[in-house]
């Protein structure tokens with residue numbers, strides 16, 4: 001997993017979402033404090049699959065099932 005630091009409150013953001021796309025993985029990070037409004041400071045991190053070595057770990061986390069979609073053959 002990557003560490004994502006907020007430029008507003010200077011705290012590390014927490015992964016709150018994970019999506020698998022055909023060529024990349026998309027992680028959503030948010031501040032978990034009273035300082036930042038997540039709607040303003042939310043960070044979307046896109047990682048090309050060939051560089052992403054955290055997918056396996058991400059799939060074991062509870063939030064994965066929340067956003068998981070059935071694999072559809074890409075055509």
Ligand SMILES: [Zn+2]
Pocket residue numbers: 006007008009010011031035036041
């Ligand atoms: Zn923040």
